[in-house]
Amino acid sequence: MLKTIIINSLKILVAAGLIYWLVSSGKLDFQLLTKLKDHPLAVLLATLLSLLNFVIISFRWKTILKSRSQVTLPILGLLKITWIGQFFSSVLPGSVSGDLVKMLYVQKFDPSFSKKFVLASILIDRVMGLCGLILLVGMSSLIFGSQISGHSPAMIPLLNFNYLLMILVVLSFLVFYFFHHWIRGFLERIQSIGLKEIFSKIINLWDDLVLIKHQMLQAIALSIGVQFVGVVIFWSLIQPFVENHMNFIQALAFIPIGLITLALPVAPSGLGVGHAIFQKLFELTSITNGASLFNLYFVVCLVVNIFGVIPYITSKR
Numbered sequence: 528m529l530k531t532i533i534i535n536s537l538k539i540l541v542a543a544g545l546i547y548w549l550v551s552s553g554k555l556d557f558q559l560l561t562k563l564k565d566h567p568l569a570v571l572l573a574t575l576l577s578l579l580n581f582v583i584i585s586f587r588w589k590t591i592l593k594s595r596s597q598v599t600l601p602i603l604g605l606l607k608i609t610w611i612g613q614f615f616s617s618v619l620p621g622s623v624s625g626d627l628v629k630m631l632y633v634q635k636f637d638p639s640f641s642k643k644f645v646l647a648s649i650l651i652d653r654v655m656g657l658c659g660l661i662l663l664v665g666m667s668s669l670i671f672g673s674q675i676s677g678h679s680p681a682m683i684p685l686l687n688f689n690y691l692l693m694i695l696v697v698l699s700f701l702v703f704y705f706f707h708h709w710i711r712g713f714l715e716r717i718q719s720i721g722l723k724e725i726f727s728k729i730i731n732l733w734d735d736l737v738l739i740k741h742q743m744l745q746a747i748a749l750s751i752g753v754q755f756v757g758v759v760i761f762w763s764l765i766q767p768f769v770e771n772h773m774n775f776i777q778a779l780a781f782i783p784i785g786l787i788t789l790a791l792p793v794a795p796s797g798l799g800v801g802h803a804i805f806q807k808l809f810e811l812t813s814i815t816n817g818a819s820l821f822n823l824y825f826v827v828c829l830v831v832n833i834f835g836v837i838p839y840i841t842s843k844r
Contacts, residue, residue: 559768559819560826566767570827573760577831580756585609587655587749591648594739596637607838608632614835626653632842647735655743658696659750660783663758665693667779675780679773681811685781700747707737758782764823773812781808785821801825 563570585605592600608629616625626649634640668689676683702710711733718726762778788804802818809817
């Protein structure tokens with residue numbers, strides 16, 4: 528208990544320190560938030576797209592769960608669980624807290640789900656989301672790389688990094704999809720050397736993953752859609768303030784990279800960390816108020832997530 532309190536306190540201190548540094552250095556200006564009232568359609572679009580993303584995320588999770596489910600899983604019920612999970616992810620340090628809450632709720636729809644499988648499904652869902660993010664930024668960098676580098680030469684190293692990540696994800700998936708038996712054989716050899724119980728569990732988990740490899744392919748496709756919508760949400764909010772400095776194609780090249788940092792279990796919804804990361808990313812396009820621009824996205828998404836308290840309160844569990 529004491530350890531948890533200390534760790535969470537340190538996380539909050541790190542986030543607070545980053546916010547203080549950004550504000551004191553003039554890089555984070557909260558007055559930009561007040562200007563959003565002049566762009567109500569942008570806020571409305573971001574809100575509706577955020578809810579659409581919850582639906583897609585719920586459907587992605589359903590594609591994984593239904594591989595073991597003995598009943599028809601209600602998409603509306605999974606949507607409520609997803610929104611509740613987003614609520615807890617926003618008010619507690621790190622996004623993992625919301626996943627733990629989702630574990631408690633989903634067995635309501637199918638009691639035959641084991642805790643092991645539910646945990647595995649959430650982890651797979653997370654990994655597929657990350658893969659979709661990397662593939663999106665890699666494909667956009669590949670298609671529009673010359674245009675982006677011509678407009679902002681400082682982004683060339685970032686583009687090369689995007690290519691590397693995409694290649695690693697594609698190769699990893701190809702090995703998993705077509706040569707999974709090689710990996711299993713490798714694990715069995717290590718098991719014969721020692722730590723038999725641990726590697727027995729790892730091999731069983733690997734076999735479970737192989738059984739749902741087709742569902743994982745669907746999950747990656749849905750993840751690319753989720754991440755694209757996420758970029759559109761971000762862009763719809765910042766576009767009125769950066770239209771003369773960057774375009775949507777440039778945004779596709781680095782916004783997904785910044786969104787990866789929001790999954791770091793440092794502070795609620797990436798508070799502080801996301802501000803600092805986007806400050807540096809926007810500077811690649813000669814935009815000096817990146818932290819303030821990210822703050823627009825942060826606040827709008829936070830408000831949408833906090834409304835997840837409604838399905839939480841109205842739930843019987």
